[in-house]
Amino acid sequence: xxxxxxxxxxxxxxxxxxxxxxxxxxxxxxxxxxxxxxxxxxxxxxxxxxxxxxxxxxxxxxxxxxxxxxxxxxxxx
Amino acid sequence: xxxxxxxxxxxxxxxxxxxxxxxxxxxxxxxxxxxxxxxxxxxxxxxxxxxxxxxxxxxxxxxxxxxxxxxxxxxxx
Amino acid sequence: xxxxxxxxxxxxxxxxxxxxxxxxxxxxxxxxxxxxxxxxxxxxxxxxxxxxxxxxxxxxxxxxxxxxxxxxxxxxxxxxxxxxxxxxxxxxxxxxxxxxxxxxxxxxxxxxxxxxxxxxxxxxxxxxxxxxxxxxxxxxxxxxxxxxxx
Amino acid sequence: xxxxxxxxxxxxxxxxxxxxxxxxxxxxxxxxxxxxxxxxxxxxxxxxxxxxxxxxxxxxxxxxxxxxxxxxxxxxxxxxxxxxxxxxxxxxxxxxxxxxxxxxxxxxxxxxxxxxxxxxxxxxxxxxxxxxxxxxxxxxxxxxxxxxxx
Numbered sequence: 198x199x200x201x202x203x204x205x206x207x208x209x210x211x212x213x214x215x216x217x218x219x220x221x222x223x224x225x226x227x228x229x230x231x232x233x234x235x236x237x238x239x240x241x242x243x244x245x246x247x248x249x250x251x252x253x254x255x256x257x258x259x260x261x262x263x264x265x266x267x268x269x270x271x272x273x274x
Numbered sequence: 275x276x277x278x279x280x281x282x283x284x285x286x287x288x289x290x291x292x293x294x295x296x297x298x299x300x301x302x303x304x305x306x307x308x309x310x311x312x313x314x315x316x317x318x319x320x321x322x323x324x325x326x327x328x329x330x331x332x333x334x335x336x337x338x339x340x341x342x343x344x345x346x347x348x349x350x351x
Numbered sequence: 352x353x354x355x356x357x358x359x360x361x362x363x364x365x366x367x368x369x370x371x372x373x374x375x376x377x378x379x380x381x382x383x384x385x386x387x388x389x390x391x392x393x394x395x396x397x398x399x400x401x402x403x404x405x406x407x408x409x410x411x412x413x414x415x416x417x418x419x420x421x422x423x424x425x426x427x428x429x430x431x432x433x434x435x436x437x438x439x440x441x442x443x444x445x446x447x448x449x450x451x452x453x454x455x456x457x458x459x460x461x462x463x464x465x466x467x468x469x470x471x472x473x474x475x476x477x478x479x480x481x482x483x484x485x486x487x488x489x490x491x492x493x494x495x496x497x498x499x500x501x
Numbered sequence: 502x503x504x505x506x507x508x509x510x511x512x513x514x515x516x517x518x519x520x521x522x523x524x525x526x527x528x529x530x531x532x533x534x535x536x537x538x539x540x541x542x543x544x545x546x547x548x549x550x551x552x553x554x555x556x557x558x559x560x561x562x563x564x565x566x567x568x569x570x571x572x573x574x575x576x577x578x579x580x581x582x583x584x585x586x587x588x589x590x591x592x593x594x595x596x597x598x599x600x601x602x603x604x605x606x607x608x609x610x611x612x613x614x615x616x617x618x619x620x621x622x623x624x625x626x627x628x629x630x631x632x633x634x635x636x637x638x639x640x641x642x643x644x645x646x647x648x649x650x651x
Contacts, residue, residue: 203558205556205558205626205628206556206628206630206640207628207640247558247561247626250558250560250561250564250565251561251564252565252624266558266561268558268626268628269628269640269642270642270643270644271622271623271624271625271626271627271628271644272627272628272629272640272641272642272643272644273555273557273586273597273598273621273622273625273626273627273628273629273644274457274539274586274597274598274618274621274622274625274627274644280408282406282408282476282478283406283478283480283490284478284490324408324411324476327408327410327411327414327415328411328414329415329474343408343411345408345476345478346478346490346492347492347493347494348472348473348474348475348476348477348478348494349477349478349479349490349491349492349493349494350405350407350436350447350448350471350472350475350476350477350478350479350494351389351436351447351448351468351471351472351475351477351494351607364514364517364518367514368514380540380542380543380544380593380594381540381542382539382540382541382542383537383538383539383540384536384537384538384540385535385536385537385538386534386535386536386537386538387533387534387535387536387607387610387611388533388534388536389532389533389607390530390531390532390533390534391532392530392531392532392605393530394530443530444530455542456645456647457537457539457618457647458647458648458649460537461537461611461614461615461618461647464611465611468607468611495606497606497607497608497611498608499608
């Protein structure tokens, strides 16, 4: 199974990539995705996550083909 | 002494005049002005009054040369 | 801060742009603008309204509107504010009132604009008389409280 | 109800007028319009800002803005609403965001517009990066709560 992982704004710089494809065999939560894909980087304060372009908690299970995104607090408007 | 009295909107129709000059010799309140100038017509509910273009209570004393206005609740905007 | 009584139909977007063009000189830069526009509808309390006559108290109306702006400026951080209010014969779809507030932060813009509108609705000397399709006329009796959810 | 992401500078007054011209057909007549406009200023937290880069999440940003409008429409009586949000390189005095809400009554227009702005500020995926006059860049870290008086 495979998912797409994306990092926005300051997180892209912090993690050192803005996008990656992550292959996995066992069930993963959003939290696991961060740990696997960033090689265990500490969780940033106020980390936000989305699965398939909807806000998701870190304990949500990801599915094959999902797009998982991580980003810092939003600052639009 | 003399003051100008004005009636706006539905009050003009109710009182039968929109403007009058009232001569007086003794001290008058806004309330007295209404009673004298309308020949004792009952006070309309929610009557508003202004003296010299500022809101005033019915117990305010009027002075020579004042402009006293009566009007119903405002409905602008 | 300025108020304007308008006896003819006006374009609210043009009014705002013209006023804003002049306020940039010298003022601190604004980050937030809140606009409210009230438009005449062709019905009220279940009855079709053909047109409306808006009466006012020349002199006092301007004074009261200016007081409303001054009061708002004492409570909120306002860079500038502008009120335009129509009087005279009004047709459906025409603008009755425009309130524009320029501030640094959005909280002040929203709150001040709303407070100005509520104060205008409850204290500015304007009176609406509706002309119904039957030709009958009726004075509008009372403004509602905009803070209450209807 | 519609949202628009705008990679180029836009004229908010033109946007509102164009949108409003289309909403009159068939919709009930609106009596109240509330507009909020956020404009880029040339300073933030005491430092002069030369320009700004507004990043977003294409796809999710639109979806989230649409959700914000839908949520507002479930709570308030809204005839129509429109959000335009700028992305990309922004210069001082350019419009960042426009929120327009058309309703029958002013309470709904004010409350819905404000709630939409607060939801946008706290949940719509946009991120600002400021370019200072020194050439340095910095990410804006946090939006403030517009309901709190500052």
